[in-house]
Amino acid sequence: MCGICGCGQTNDTSKLKLLLRQNQPLLKLDHNRHAHTHDHNNNENNERLIKVEQDLLSKNNAYAAQNRAYFQQHHIFALNMVSSPGAGKTTLLVETIKQLKGCFPIAVIEGDQQTEHDADRIRATGVPALQINTGRVCHLDAHGIGHAVMELGIKDHSLLAIENVGNLVCPSSFDLGEAHKVVVLSVTEGDDKPIKYPDMFHAADLMIVNKTDLLPYVDFDVGRCIQYAKLVNPDIQIIKLSSTKGDNFSAWTDWLSGQVKPS
Known part of the structure; x- marks a missing residue:
């Protein structure tokens, strides 16, 4: 269980977290409107938890705004790369660097x-x-990213790739100041991931369907996966590729090249 974001709580609490992410007003509990026998301490504990999470997300968003302003000022194109463990984010980045580091x-x-x-x-x-x-802790936060950026001394007109902790839940809630969230989904994971983890796919601007070279060997329906992703997020962009074999990799590198502002 994450000691920072409070994951592992009940479904009711998760629904309230979603309201916070959508900037909706919190529900006000009125104990006089219904008869019940449950312990009010649970409601009080949940209200305290919600207040802590609200403060945490508000503080994170403030740091994220500072990061975003810095990135914009220095023309740094920052991506928040998210996925399950083993989806192939690092291999994707290694191959991307090989092709684009001269650009x-x-x-x-x-x-x-x-x-x-x-x-x-x-x-x-x-x-x-x-x-x-x-x-x-199961995710990166904006405060840590701000310190990392200063330590790296990133050049102006750069691509900054932030590879988040492998997790399709908590990173969806934490803005890092990035220009885009990019969710990487490998065909070995299952085509229903977008509707099983809708918050992440709703928050992402681009979904990369990775390891397409393995499609002949796995039960993965690309069309159904895209349908689920579009159901959660009608505006999400889709790129299908293989990082190891290079299939359609240029669609990804062309997308990146069009985003980074030249010096």
């Missing part, structure tokens, strides 16, 4: 609970990478 500066912030394995893979390509180990 514009690239820097990477890696988020994992432990180890520097992914940051080491990025550094091996010759671009700067900073690892943030989150311990028991």
Whole structure:
């Protein structure tokens, strides 16, 4: 369970969290309007939890706004890369760097609970990478990203890729100041992920369907996956590719090249 965002709470609390993310007013509990026998302490605890989460998200959003202003001022195109563990984010980034590092500066912030394995893979390509180990926390936050950006000393007119902790739940709630959230979904995971984890796909601007070279060997309906994603987020863009085989990889690199402002 995440010690920061409070995941693992009841479904009722999750619904209230969703209201917070949508900036809807909190429900006011009126204990005089119905007869019941449950313990009011549970409601009081939930109200306190909601207040803490509201304060936490508000503080995070303030840091995210500062990050976004800095990125815009310095023409840094920041992406928040999110996915389940093992979807292929790091391999996607390694192959992206190989193709684009001669076009514009690239820097990477890696988020994992432990180890520097992914940051080491990025550094091996010759671009700067900073690892943030989150311990028991299941997502990156805007405050940590702000410090990482200062430590990396990212150049103007750069691409900054932020590889978030592998998790399709909590990172959807935490704005990092990015220009876009990009959700990576591999065909080995199941085509129903967009409706099983709708918050993440609703928050994303682009869905990459990765590992398409494995489609002959897995039970994954690409059309159904896209249908589910569009049901959750009608405006989401879709790119289907294989990071390892290079199939349709240019659709991704062309999209990136069109976003980074030249110096």
